[in-house]
Amino acid sequence: MTTTGTTTRKQREIEAREQLILDIAARMLLERGYLGMTMDLVADATEYSKGTIYNHFSSKEELLAGLVAHTGMMRQEMFRRAAAFSGRPRERMTAIGAAIDLFVALHPEHFRAEQIVMADSIRHKVSPERQHAFVAAEQGCMEIVGGIVTDALRAGDLTLPDEVAPPALIFGLWTMSYGGHSIIEGKPTLAEMGIPDPHGALRRNQQAVMDGFGWAPLTHEWDYENTRAWVLQEVFPDEARDAGFI
Amino acid sequence: MTTTGTTTRKQREIEAREQLILDIAARMLLERGYLGMTMDLVADATEYSKGTIYNHFSSKEELLAGLVAHTGMMRQEMFRRAAAFSGRPRERMTAIGAAIDLFVALHPEHFRAEQIVMADSIRHKVSPERQHAFVAAEQGCMEIVGGIVTDALRAGDLTLPDEVAPPALIFGLWTMSYGGHSIIEGKPTLAEMGIPDPHGALRRNQQAVMDGFGWAPLTHEWDYENTRAWVLQEVFPDEARDAGFI
DNA sequence: CGCCATTATTGACGCAACGTCAGACACTGC
DNA sequence: GCAGTGTCTGACGTTGCGTCAATAATGGCG
Numbered sequence: 320m321t322t323t324g325t326t327t328r329k330q331r332e333i334e335a336r337e338q339l340i341l342d343i344a345a346r347m348l349l350e351r352g353y354l355g356m357t358m359d360l361v362a363d364a365t366e367y368s369k370g371t372i373y374n375h376f377s378s379k380e381e382l383l384a385g386l387v388a389h390t391g392m393m394r395q396e397m398f399r400r401a402a403a404f405s406g407r408p409r410e411r412m413t414a415i416g417a418a419i420d421l422f423v424a425l426h427p428e429h430f431r432a433e434q435i436v437m438a439d440s441i442r443h444k445v446s447p448e449r450q451h452a453f454v455a456a457e458q459g460c461m462e463i464v465g466g467i468v469t470d471a472l473r474a475g476d477l478t479l480p481d482e483v484a485p486p487a488l489i490f491g492l493w494t495m496s497y498g499g500h501s502i503i504e505g506k507p508t509l510a511e512m513g514i515p516d517p518h519g520a521l522r523r524n525q526q527a528v529m530d531g532f533g534w535a536p537l538t539h540e541w542d543y544e545n546t547r548a549w550v551l552q553e554v555f556p557d558e559a560r561d562a563g564f565i
Numbered sequence: 566m567t568t569t570g571t572t573t574r575k576q577r578e579i580e581a582r583e584q585l586i587l588d589i590a591a592r593m594l595l596e597r598g599y600l601g602m603t604m605d606l607v608a609d610a611t612e613y614s615k616g617t618i619y620n621h622f623s624s625k626e627e628l629l630a631g632l633v634a635h636t637g638m639m640r641q642e643m644f645r646r647a648a649a650f651s652g653r654p655r656e657r658m659t660a661i662g663a664a665i666d667l668f669v670a671l672h673p674e675h676f677r678a679e680q681i682v683m684a685d686s687i688r689h690k691v692s693p694e695r696q697h698a699f700v701a702a703e704q705g706c707m708e709i710v711g712g713i714v715t716d717a718l719r720a721g722d723l724t725l726p727d728e729v730a731p732p733a734l735i736f737g738l739w740t741m742s743y744g745g746h747s748i749i750e751g752k753p754t755l756a757e758m759g760i761p762d763p764h765g766a767l768r769r770n771q772q773a774v775m776d777g778f779g780w781a782p783l784t785h786e787w788d789y790e791n792t793r794a795w796v797l798q799e800v801f802p803d804e805a806r807d808a809g810f811i
Numbered sequence: 812c813g814c815c816a817t818t819a820t821t822g823a824c825g826c827a828a829c830g831t832c833a834g835a836c837a838c839t840g841c
Numbered sequence: 842g843c844a845g846t847g848t849c850t851g852a853c854g855t856t857g858c859g860t861c862a863a864t865a866a867t868g869g870c871g
Contacts, residue, residue: 354857357856357857357858358857358858358859359856359857359858369858369859370859370860370861373858373859373860377859378858378859379857379858379859
């Protein structure tokens with residue numbers, strides 16, 4: 320038998336199968352919810368037996384955690400590309416916002432899986448290694464965004480009061496983004512409540528947070544919707560097309 | 566047999582039992598999570614049989630929805646009292662923030678139950694009546710907050726740009742609050758990420774949103790932490806004591 | 812090529828939890 | 842006391858998670 324590099328044919332087969340399981344589980348989670356995603360159905364859909372599925376993921380919780388870790392890494396990669404956008408720090412933060420919107424559109428199962436996995440009762444069944452995988456992705460995103468804030472402080476575009484540390488500002492944008500996408504996903508009646516374009520409202524509110532901390536240039540001095548359009552076109556052309564954003 | 570008013574002894578017994586079931590289910594949901602809250606255990610803990618539990622709630626999902634409806638009504642009541650605080654509109658909005666913090670501290674199971682119930686796969690198993698119960702509570706809260714924004718606009722404390730409707734501003738505060746409490750609950754490692762006081766950071770960020778829309782008086786012109794302390798003491802003395810806030 | 816050791820795969824099985832329902836039970840009016 | 846009405850019960854059918862003994866595939870070696 321020949322091997323290519325350091326991986327045998329068998330190892331590559333196993334890796335491909337793991338990807339297949341994740342893809343099918345993701346679709347099933349979206350279409351049928353957590354309870355509707357049964358290990359038997361996953362086994363059937365992949366055309367492997369239950370035992371084989373359990374060789375990859377030792378429990379249903381591990382499989383979910385695998386989903387979160389996988390999409391979490393993709394998110395970090397999208398953050399990295401967004402942060403590399405050349406422009407003023409607040410434009411780069413706007414690019415991060417665009418990246419999140421795209422990410423949510425392309426991987427709508429991520430937040431749902433994350434919410435389930437984060438519940439204590441589920442999380443303590445997940446192996447430390449896999450937990451570390453998605454915690455690291457989260458930390459990575461925080462650090463990327465933290466770098467943008469640092470650049471803004473250095474450039475003099477932003478001056479935070481003493482009682483507000485940079486991570487606290489990031490926390491504000493994070494909470495709004497997280498809550499916004501959770502609510503948009505969970506409440507189909509926002510339009511009846513007077514919010515016909517929740518995604519637009521979310522963007523406008525995130526700009527308001529930055530305005531509130533005096534992060535230059537302010538909303539009325541700069542067209543950040545234009546920056547966003549530019550980011551979608553230049554940084555994420557493929558993703559924006561796939562998500563139907565352009 | 567004698568009856569008091571329009572309710573028989575039996576009816577009152579049933580009502581008290583429903584309350585008992587809800588209390589025990591809430592505690593169990595908190596301590597053991599959604600999967601750990603089994604109908605058999607609820608039956609055991611209440612010292613009734615499973616059949617009797619199912620006379621009150623026709624499924625586990627209905628029981629969960631019952632929890633959400635129950636605490637949702639309590640939340641609406643707390644919003645009502647907070648909005649009645651006498652002060653400038655932005656102070657009253659700050660009072661709403663304090664009410665939410667107290668509510669989350671006193672009923673930590675609410676958001677968790679709500680997230681579970683809101684997943685499509687669960688929600689479509691819940692009876693329309695009970696769904697209406699908690700949608701109505703949500704709408705009620707929105708209307709109360711909407712009234713405060715309207716007052717602010719009338720008083721001239723707030724002027725929104727054309728593209729931002731009042732519900733869109735409320736949406737911003739809502740998403741931040743929802744996401745904030747979800748994240749605080751779900752991520753035990755915020756301190757390691759540089760956010761040692763997430764509740765404080767959340768409050769500061771919500772004030773930033775209002776600052777961002779120019780809602781007078783701005784943060785640097787008014788001590789809203791002081792307003793909050795006053796609200797806790799005057800409007801919610803009992804709740805603040807129970808939650809350990811004062 | 813044929814043989815055996817090792818590894819991978821399978822699906823029937825044990826167990827736990829949801830929801831049901833036939834029968835036991837309690838209460839009321841006569 | 843007794844019939845009738847409404848309430849309560851827990852054993853049972855079903856489904857889904859996770860296991861493991863049996864089976865199949867793989868690969869090294871004479």
